[in-house]
Amino acid sequence: ILLSCIIAFQISIILEKRRWFRIYYGFLLFLILLGRGLTLMFNQTTAVDPAVVDIVFLGNFIFLVIIFTGIVASVKRSRMEDIIIQVAYQDDLVDLPNQSSLMTRFNILNRLYWETGNAFALLGVYVDKMDRINYKYGYQAGNQIIKQVAQRLVSLDIPLDVYRIIGPIFVLAPGDFLNVLQVEALYPRIEEVMERPYSINGTQVNLDFSIVATRTPDDGVGINQLLMNILNVISRGNVAGNSHKVNWFDVHSFKQQLRQYEIEDQLEAGLNHDEFFINIQPKIDIRTGQV
Numbered sequence: 353i354l355l356s357c358i359i360a361f362q363i364s365i366i367l368e369k370r371r372w373f374r375i376y377y378g379f380l381l382f383l384i385l386l387g388r389g390l391t392l393m394f395n396q397t398t399a400v401d402p403a404v405v406d407i408v409f410l411g412n413f414i415f416l417v418i419i420f421t422g423i424v425a426s427v428k429r430s431r432m433e434d435i436i437i438q439v440a441y442q443d444d445l446v447d448l449p450n451q452s453s454l455m456t457r458f459n460i461l462n463r464l465y466w467e468t469g470n471a472f473a474l475l476g477v478y479v480d481k482m483d484r485i486n487y488k489y490g491y492q493a494g495n496q497i498i499k500q501v502a503q504r505l506v507s508l509d510i511p512l513d514v515y516r517i518i519g520p521i522f523v524l525a526p527g528d529f530l531n532v533l534q535v536e537a538l539y540p541r542i543e544e545v546m547e548r549p550y551s552i553n554g555t556q557v558n559l560d561f562s563i564v565a566t567r568t569p570d571d572g573v574g575i576n577q578l579l580m581n582i583l584n585v586i587s588r589g590n591v592a593g594n595s596h597k598v599n600w601f602d603v604h605s606f607k608q609q610l611r612q613y614e615i616e617d618q619l620e621a622g623l624n625h626d627e628f629f630i631n632i633q634p635k636i637d638i639r640t641g642q643v
Contacts, residue, residue: 446502458575473567476582479520566601
């Protein structure tokens with residue numbers, strides 16, 4: 353009995369992550385010992401030492417303790433796992449799925465694309481002037497705006513799931529696939545709810561917004577690339593308030609912008625390393641302007 357208790361305890365430690373297996377294993381051994389104890393008690397043909405019966409029930413008691421501790425530990429661990437999942441996949445400000453959830457959803461969409469060949473698009477909704485709101489009214493007011501935006505997007509009766517990426521940037525992902533025409537058709541419905549005034553402590557504020565979109569596989573096949581595409585369109589600074597249209601990611605413009613960044617970086621590095629020098633310095637007459 354003592355050896356069985358030690359084995360049960362060791363297995364419960366080794367298989368700690370498999371919490372229900374530990375409970376089943378302990379309960380099974382408890383039933384075995386209980387049956388053995390009852391057999392010893394009620395078998396009239398066998399003389400049984402009362403000390404043996406006491407030892408059997410002591411073993412059963414130890415098993416009950418192991419089972420009880422296993423149940424308590426399992427419940428605590430289950431609650432902690434739920435909290436960890438909530439923190440990892442939910443945005444605590446707006447109670448919406450976050451970027452990690454979007455990555456999980458994208459893997460499903462990507463698998464459907466390779467199986468069916470149906471391309472899909474991701475929509476990004478961006479609220480402009482949030483820096484002004486934070487500066488004028490404070491960050492709490494900015495959080496109020498973000499919550500209102502989230503509520504409006506969720507209230508839309510469209511086949512898209514809403515994810516908050518960062519700040520006032522939200523991404524709408526389709527349930528299965530979404531082509532260009534479907535994206536363009538969704539704009540008026542999104543525009544209707546986004547153009548309404550926002551309330552900040554009783555003050556009505558009008559904010560500009562923009563909708564950007566990127567599609568796979570034309571613009572990329574990875575979720576990180578598609579998110580970069582959305583942020584790239586937003587960072588240009590000319591999409592907010594762009595009236596009545598979806599701003600699609602353009603690969604050509606993206607490559608031009610990357611080339612511009614590379615040139616700027618190279619120029620800065622050249623200046624820092626004194627790679628530029630004067631070949632000729634013309635002298636100009638201030639009065640006549642002649643060289």
